[in-house]
Amino acid sequence: MAVRVQTADFDVGAELAALRSGNPAVGAVASFIGCVRDMNEGDRVGGMFLEHYPGMTERELEKIAAEAKARWDIFDTLIIHRVGELKPLDQIVLVAVTSAHRGEALAACEFIMDYLKTRAPFWKRESTPEGERWVDARVSDDAAAARWDAGAAR
Amino acid sequence: MSSHITLVYLARLRERFGAARETLPLAGETTVAGLLETLRARGGEFAVELAAGRAFRVAVNQEVAGPEQRIVAGDEVAIFPPVTGG
Numbered sequence: 001m002a003v004r005v006q007t008a009d010f011d012v013g014a015e016l017a018a019l020r021s022g023n024p025a026v027g028a029v030a031s032f033i034g035c036v037r038d039m040n041e042g043d044r045v046g047g048m049f050l051e052h053y054p055g056m057t058e059r060e061l062e063k064i065a066a067e068a069k070a071r072w073d074i075f076d077t078l079i080i081h082r083v084g085e086l087k088p089l090d091q092i093v094l095v096a097v098t099s100a101h102r103g104e105a106l107a108a109c110e111f112i113m114d115y116l117k118t119r120a121p122f123w124k125r126e127s128t129p130e131g132e133r134w135v136d137a138r139v140s141d142d143a144a145a146a147r148w149d150a151g152a153a154r
Numbered sequence: 155m156s157s158h159i160t161l162v163y164l165a166r167l168r169e170r171f172g173a174a175r176e177t178l179p180l181a182g183e184t185t186v187a188g189l190l191e192t193l194r195a196r197g198g199e200f201a202v203e204l205a206a207g208r209a210f211r212v213a214v215n216q217e218v219a220g221p222e223q224r225i226v227a228g229d230e231v232a233i234f235p236p237v238t239g240g
Contacts, residue, residue: 120237136236
């Protein structure tokens with residue numbers, strides 16, 4: 001159930017190998033990687049700065065991982081989120097989940113990502129040709145997280 | 155026992171308020187709603203950004219809090235915009 005907030009990049013292959021190493025019960029590893037795009041809201045993005053609230057960030061991510069573990073029959077989770085200066089093509093976030101079967105791993109991975117987007121205290125400031133701007137929260141992200149609250153399957 | 159609370163401002167609100175954190179005296183206790191009223195009374199950016207209907211969140215001791223949440227001396231209260239990570 002590891003959670004890491006760091007400025008450094010991460011090696012997806014090495015992280016996924018480590019997550020399932022030594023556990024022959026793992027039949028599925030689901031992962032999501034978020035990356036910096038060079039376009040947002042119709043403007044070219046030259047780079048971004050990711051700010052967070054140290055302490056609360058780790059606690060929120062741990063709560064989200066624990067919630068996923070309570071909802072699905074999964075073995076382990078990994079959440080890595082980068083902060084600081086990032087540029088297009090850079091990796092921002094890695095979420096990975098191991099379980100016996102793909103259904104649980106895929107659902108838990110998507111759940112963690114949806115909750116992370118609406119609950120973990122990170123903020124993006126983009127550099128565009130018009131200057132720096134803070135990214136606004138999206139209504140669609142709230143809707144994505146809310147569908148897990150309904151209790152029913154998606 | 156401290157008779158102060160620590161306020162933490164993050165992201166866009168940190169820039170608007172011109173500070174990352176400040177210490178505020180607190181006699182007894184207040185609530186999130188009471189603290190916001192005190193900050194709005196300063197006028198300027200505080201009145202604008204914390205006005206009713208503006209999108210911001212409050213966390214007390216790093217847990218998201220509603221308007222009725224109690225605040226006592228020694229607490230850390232953070233005010234920040236809706237989150238945009240991932």
